[in-house]
Amino acid sequence: xxxxxxxxxxxxxxxxxxxxxxxxxxxxxxxxxxxxxxxxxxxxxxxxxxxxxxxxxxxxxxxxxxxxxxxxxxxxxxxxxxxxxxxxxxxxxxxxxxxxxxxxxxxxxxxxx
Amino acid sequence: xxxxxxxxxxxxxxxxxxxxxxxxxxxxxxxxxxxxxxxxxxxxxxxxxxxxxxxxxxxxxxxxxxxxxxxxxxxxxxxxxxxxxxxxxxxxxxxxxxxxxxxxxxxxxxxxx
Numbered sequence: 001x002x003x004x005x006x007x008x009x010x011x012x013x014x015x016x017x018x019x020x021x022x023x024x025x026x027x028x029x030x031x032x033x034x035x036x037x038x039x040x041x042x043x044x045x046x047x048x049x050x051x052x053x054x055x056x057x058x059x060x061x062x063x064x065x066x067x068x069x070x071x072x073x074x075x076x077x078x079x080x081x082x083x084x085x086x087x088x089x090x091x092x093x094x095x096x097x098x099x100x101x102x103x104x105x106x107x108x109x110x111x112x113x
Numbered sequence: 114x115x116x117x118x119x120x121x122x123x124x125x126x127x128x129x130x131x132x133x134x135x136x137x138x139x140x141x142x143x144x145x146x147x148x149x150x151x152x153x154x155x156x157x158x159x160x161x162x163x164x165x166x167x168x169x170x171x172x173x174x175x176x177x178x179x180x181x182x183x184x185x186x187x188x189x190x191x192x193x194x195x196x197x198x199x200x201x202x203x204x205x206x207x208x209x210x211x212x213x214x215x216x217x218x219x220x221x222x223x224x225x226x
Contacts (some may be wrong), residue, residue, distance in 0.1 A: 012196045033214040043117075043219040044156070044204070050212075070143035089156060098144055098168045105155040 002027045004092050006104025014112050019080050021107045023090035024072040033073050034043040034101060035064060039086045047088075048075070080111045115139045117218035119205050125224045126195055132189045134221045138206030145179065145188045146206040146215065149173070156204065162188065195225045 003026040013019050015022040020042035022089075025033075032051035036044035048071065049059045050064045057064050073092075077084055087108050118137045126132050138145050147159040160170040160180055167180065179191045188207075192199055205218040 010213065032163065036217070043218045047212055049214065093213060098163060099208070099215075100146065100158050100161055100169060101141070102158065102213060103148075103156040 002030055002092050002094060002102040003107045004090060004102050004104040005025045006090050006107060007040050008107060009105060010110070012110045012112065013080050015080060015082060017080055017110055019084070019111075020073045021088055021090065021109070022072060023074070023092075023104050024070075025092040025102075026071070027085050027092070027094060028068070028071060028092055031095045032093040032099060032101075033064070033066060034093070035062075035075050036089045036091065037039075037086045038089065038106075057061060078110075081111075082111050083108055085111045117205055117207055117216050119203075119218035119221050121221060122219065122220045123161070123224070128197060129194055130226055131191065131193045132195060132216060132223060134192070134205075134223070135202050136190070137186050138188055138205065138207030139209075139216060140186070141209060141211040142216075144163045144168075144208045144209035144215075145180075148206065149201040149216075150204065150220075151198075151201045155158050155204075156162045157189070183202055187224045192223075195223075199223060200225045 006023045034049035037047045038044045063076045087106045090104045093099045093101045119133045145162040150156045160174045161168045202220045206215045208215045
């Protein structure tokens with residue numbers, strides 16, 4: 001099955017700095033890569049996703065890049081704000097049946113004002 | 114915006130008891146999932162459900178677990194003979210058939226004592 005590794009486990013930045021979270025996946029057949037943000041005590045929220053036919057996708061201050069050859073993908077957050085503080089999960093899904101996302105361990109992002 | 118809802122938000126049960134966790138997926142969604150997250154660990158896939166049957170399940174989803182869609186709206190996870198190690202946050206998720214995007218409920222925190 002798919003295995004997703006995510007790092008760092010904790011990331012501390014100053015407000016206004018950029019933050020980068022990196023993930024690798026094991027199965028080259030995976031073709032869908034969502035990112036979820038989970039604030040304390042709340043549900044994981046889908047914030048951005050990318051499919052394998054695209055190398056980069058941007059939505060305001062967040063962007064995701066995908067390198068299929070190296071089997072890694074990254075989340076970039078620019079101009080971080082305190083409300084970006086949360087746990088971020090990357091995931092990878094294989095194109096079969098239920099498109100089950102396999103999650104990384106999560107990155108706790110702390111943005112200091 | 115429609116959301117996946119889960120009840121209860123917190124369930125405390127004695128070891129050996131049976132619990133039923135309930136989920137109401139988004140109404141036009143066709144695929145349903147249960148995940149669990151043990152404190153400090155990654156979100157782990159348990160089972161997916163489509164067309165009134167299990168489509169995939171993980172190694173974790175053994176005979177202790179079962180799922181059911183008793184009516185047109187609810188999706189339940191039953192855990193029999195609960196063990197201490199079943200203590201975790203359990204998330205329900207759902208998606209339509211036309212997209213890979215999965216939407217999560219707010220979770221049920223199960224504490225087995």
